[in-house]
Amino acid sequence: ESAPPTPEANAHNDSAASTIPAVAHRLASVAEAGKPLKPSLITAPHNGHTRSASNSGPLKSIVDDLKDKSRFATPSTRSPTTEPSNPFATAKSARFALEPEAPSTPRKHQTTHPDNQPTPRLRRKQSTSRSLSRRARSSNPGPTSPILDESADAWHMEPNPHCNGGLKNAVESVADRMKKKLWVGTLGTPTDTFGDDLRKDIDHRMHLQKSSLPVWIPDGEFQKCYDEFCHQILWPCLHYAVPDAPKSKLSALRASESYADYVSVNKRFADAIIENFQEGDIIWVNDYHLLLLPTLLRQSPKIPPTTPIGFFMHVAFPSSEIFRCLSVRKDLLRGMLGADLVGFQTANYARHWRQTVSRILSFEALPRGIQVPEDQDAGSKGAVRDGVVERGRFVDVGVFPMGIDVRQLHLRKRDPEVAEWVSVLRQRYADMRIIVGRDKLDEIQGVKHKLTAFEYFLDKNPSWQGKVVLIQVALQTSELNEAAAGGVADVVSRVNSRYSTLTYQPVVFLHTQDLTFSQYLALLTVADAFIVTSLREGMALRTHEFVECQEGRFRPLILSEFTGSYSYSGFRSCIAINPWDSRGTADAIEQALTMSDEEARSRWEDLHNHVTTQTAQAFVTSFLNRAVRANTEHTASLDDLTASSAAILGPSQLVPKYKHSQKRLVLVDFEGTLWRRDLTKEGVHAFATSGVKLPAEVENAVAVLGKLADDRRNEVWLLSGLQVKGVLEAVAERVPKVGIVAENGCFIKTRAVASGTNASAKAYGGEWINMVSNFNLTWKSACLEILNYFGERTPGSFIEERGASMVWRFWTGEGTDHPDRQWAQRQAAEAQNHIFDSLGERYGLRIIPGRNSFLVLPNNVSRSTAVGAILHPGGPARPHLGSRLASSASDVGLGGSFSPAAEEGPSFAGGSYAGGGGGYGAMGSGDSGGGAHETDFLLAVSSDEKLLRRLNEFDGAETASTSGKGTDAKWRVESEDVVGVLRALPGPVGGVN
Numbered sequence: 001e002s003a004p005p006t007p008e009a010n011a012h013n014d015s016a017a018s019t020i021p022a023v024a025h026r027l028a029s030v031a032e033a034g035k036p037l038k039p040s041l042i043t044a045p046h047n048g049h050t051r052s053a054s055n056s057g058p059l060k061s062i063v064d065d066l067k068d069k070s071r072f073a074t075p076s077t078r079s080p081t082t083e084p085s086n087p088f089a090t091a092k093s094a095r096f097a098l099e100p101e102a103p104s105t106p107r108k109h110q111t112t113h114p115d116n117q118p119t120p121r122l123r124r125k126q127s128t129s130r131s132l133s134r135r136a137r138s139s140n141p142g143p144t145s146p147i148l149d150e151s152a153d154a155w156h157m158e159p160n161p162h163c164n165g166g167l168k169n170a171v172e173s174v175a176d177r178m179k180k181k182l183w184v185g186t187l188g189t190p191t192d193t194f195g196d197d198l199r200k201d202i203d204h205r206m207h208l209q210k211s212s213l214p215v216w217i218p219d220g221e222f223q224k225c226y227d228e229f230c231h232q233i234l235w236p237c238l239h240y241a242v243p244d245a246p247k248s249k250l251s252a253l254r255a256s257e258s259y260a261d262y263v264s265v266n267k268r269f270a271d272a273i274i275e276n277f278q279e280g281d282i283i284w285v286n287d288y289h290l291l292l293l294p295t296l297l298r299q300s301p302k303i304p305p306t307t308p309i310g311f312f313m314h315v316a317f318p319s320s321e322i323f324r325c326l327s328v329r330k331d332l333l334r335g336m337l338g339a340d341l342v343g344f345q346t347a348n349y350a351r352h353w354r355q356t357v358s359r360i361l362s363f364e365a366l367p368r369g370i371q372v373p374e375d376q377d378a379g380s381k382g383a384v385r386d387g388v389v390e391r392g393r394f395v396d397v398g399v400f401p402m403g404i405d406v407r408q409l410h411l412r413k414r415d416p417e418v419a420e421w422v423s424v425l426r427q428r429y430a431d432m433r434i435i436v437g438r439d440k441l442d443e444i445q446g447v448k449h450k451l452t453a454f455e456y457f458l459d460k461n462p463s464w465q466g467k468v469v470l471i472q473v474a475l476q477t478s479e480l481n482e483a484a485a486g487g488v489a490d491v492v493s494r495v496n497s498r499y500s501t502l503t504y505q506p507v508v509f510l511h512t513q514d515l516t517f518s519q520y521l522a523l524l525t526v527a528d529a530f531i532v533t534s535l536r537e538g539m540a541l542r543t544h545e546f547v548e549c550q551e552g553r554f555r556p557l558i559l560s561e562f563t564g565s566y567s568y569s570g571f572r573s574c575i576a577i578n579p580w581d582s583r584g585t586a587d588a589i590e591q592a593l594t595m596s597d598e599e600a601r602s603r604w605e606d607l608h609n610h611v612t613t614q615t616a617q618a619f620v621t622s623f624l625n626r627a628v629r630a631n632t633e634h635t636a637s638l639d640d641l642t643a644s645s646a647a648i649l650g651p652s653q654l655v656p657k658y659k660h661s662q663k664r665l666v667l668v669d670f671e672g673t674l675w676r677r678d679l680t681k682e683g684v685h686a687f688a689t690s691g692v693k694l695p696a697e698v699e700n701a702v703a704v705l706g707k708l709a710d711d712r713r714n715e716v717w718l719l720s721g722l723q724v725k726g727v728l729e730a731v732a733e734r735v736p737k738v739g740i741v742a743e744n745g746c747f748i749k750t751r752a753v754a755s756g757t758n759a760s761a762k763a764y765g766g767e768w769i770n771m772v773s774n775f776n777l778t779w780k781s782a783c784l785e786i787l788n789y790f791g792e793r794t795p796g797s798f799i800e801e802r803g804a805s806m807v808w809r810f811w812t813g814e815g816t817d818h819p820d821r822q823w824a825q826r827q828a829a830e831a832q833n834h835i836f837d838s839l840g841e842r843y844g845l846r847i848i849p850g851r852n853s854f855l856v857l858p859n860n861v862s863r864s865t866a867v868g869a870i871l872h873p874g875g876p877a878r879p880h881l882g883s884r885l886a887s888s889a890s891d892v893g894l895g896g897s898f899s900p901a902a903e904e905g906p907s908f909a910g911g912s913y914a915g916g917g918g919g920y921g922a923m924g925s926g927d928s929g930g931g932a933h934e935t936d937f938l939l940a941v942s943s944d945e946k947l948l949r950r951l952n953e954f955d956g957a958e959t960a961s962t963s964g965k966g967t968d969a970k971w972r973v974e975s976e977d978v979v980g981v982l983r984a985l986p987g988p989v990g991g992v993n
């Protein structure tokens, strides 16, 4: 994949030392001295290499192959040897001839063919796949043995064309803002024979000169990890090719062996990073080669939880239906979940990943990320209660489109050498149109599809024969991948044999190593169209480069709909193609070649607008900022947790403060805390109808709440996931002064209070407010249908239908290892998938998986949003406004500035209960007719850790967790003790109660 250049770094073949890059960015204050570093690849000392990872011999260049084939297949149509197909080869001699008049720019920017390098043939061998290059050198002494370095140094560095140049350039583009950084990666050359002294020397120089930390990996292990597991299993799968497709050369057994090496490589990276870790580092792990690394790092006691870890996936991510074919699917996903932030190139890839995690690991997938339950998180234990995940770690998921460093490319294309080659190319193809493509030579990038379509185009349009040339630049990949792409050479050969003449060759097939970056930029500049036919691709930055180079010409881009680039609106102004449709692609070629300048320019402007706004700089800064923010949010409460393991709450901790407070807010969970429900079908249904008699346990608890609510200094709220009808209705009747949150925030019953200061004053409030009245609830019938279907297959399961939400209880028996439970759990996962797929996005639903049940409810509604509404001055849950809002809720949305659509409602932050202003005194104003005091006592007893964490933001809040496990709350309390603690709070002194 091509990428923008930097003055010292050639974009498409120059990249960081890391061939598997993980980046630890040190944002320490020490400024990096000197110029930006030139990316490097270490080459082996010529006499020290005996690696035998493979004995297959050097990879034969496909160009050579092609030339051989063409020679035999099309003798009559070959261009004369004096005019080779490579335009640069021809032009080069012309250029040399012109040199006295047009002095050539020294090749200081040129990294593909530094002047001091060996022959191109040898260089091509060096530039094959990282591990294949090792093979080439190890098994073939003589012409293909390691580069003989005659300089004083025993070894030297050179660029690696297979690295992610886009990433390297992106990071360098913000070098001025990133004071210190360290690239962590592999060397891209066999290293088994390197002795200790050499390794130390390399470590030292890489660190000093390249800010790089080499990870030493045995050759065989690297080869299996990279060429086998990464390229034969993961890469195809991530690009929608099922791993066990017949074309895959790896048996299942080999795949699992190579996975062991993948694990090992990831561990070596983890060890290297951990050993070199410095307090304050941000760790940025890049791409699919290192999926396990985030969790390996997160589990290390040497990496503090406050270290931001970001993971970015440069390549595509498929639908869960494809990913689930991987035998190690769970391990890979868990590996990624160690990050604070997981980033993707497009919203679709991000969505696929969230769905895959939800389906395969059964974790809650929210629009903003993944909730990892505590018992699934590294090293912690806990439970999910009544369908609500109480505690765990949150992993943010975001979309960060990779871009190019437009500024640098702009500078680079002004290089006189580029202009020189532009003029050479114009002469060379004076009467012809040029279509350019640049791809990695594996099946996924669809080179064969492109060539087939081009052949079809020439066939269908004889008038274009002799007038258009396709210049295809190819980046070699591993032997196996190239085999999979098999047939490219044949198609080139066939097209050339069909349409070549003495002076015309329709397809010019070049390797990246056959041309310099200046030449490539010149090609992009003179191109009449650029064509990408990837069957699937993460982004495709070469499209960005083409657009930038077309400033002034504005010729069109022919782009596969299956690239990341295409998913951005600016890129919709390309000529879109389905690469599998040769006919359609041929039509697109014709459209591109005949497009009016006016139309082409208008399309180009849209494309260019994207390229110049979604830049490399924007990519790096937004990713790192979000990773830091995510970590800050995730660990804010952990600080408290680690500092104080919550003590047991008893009345003595509350009474003094309570006694001396005037405005109090008490929030208490209902089921699971005040009421231990019978969760059998009979037990649940017995209390879900109107007119139920409250169980004694509940009667007792609500009497205590009622008494508290009688104190006019107190505002008491019951928090529940249950529907209104049934028990909550009865509670509301029994204790009208207690406010109630039902269905996790879908409904709120305001407190019934008196408006004046004496007992005869008129009571108001006490209405049920529908907080989701603007949500379309028609999803419920479709959801019921799905659940009924799965219910029939899951003995003992039943549905708990509520007003705006629904619970499927798939297991009510004992034990977690029961085979029937395992079956039920699988059915539950399937049911969730169906609901999520068919209804999730359409209706804005979320699914919260529990241990034996799952809950389906509207997005962005939770106990936290409900408490936001309670705290919000003048909000829908304020008694004095309740009546008005009850009737007009659907007109005004969800109440003034408060809106549950803001995911978790209004921020509670602010350090006082008053929230954003107006004073939490509004809470008391219902009773007092307008008190201006702020609440000075807040007690929350809950198992909802998210809620407790948010309430902790208020100074002096007394938060108590009933979850029975690790908590961020200030206190712990057993559910059965809650009523006792509340009862011990002193009754009112004076007043009207």
Ligand SMILES: O=P(O)(O)OC[C@H]1O[C@H](O[C@H]2O[C@H](CO)[C@@H](O)[C@H](O)[C@H]2O)[C@H](O)[C@@H](O)[C@@H]1O
Pocket (backbone or CB within 6 Å): 001, 002, 019, 162, 163, 164, 165, 166, 167, 230, 235, 314, 315, 316, 402, 440, 537, 538, 539, 540, 541
């Ligand atoms: O060949 P690999 O070492 O396995 O690496 C995979 C490819 O990574 C880079 O491309 C990916 O990232 C680009 C920048 O974000 C993106 O534009 C592209 O679509 C991705 O596939 C690298 O540039 C390629 O050369 C590698 O093949």
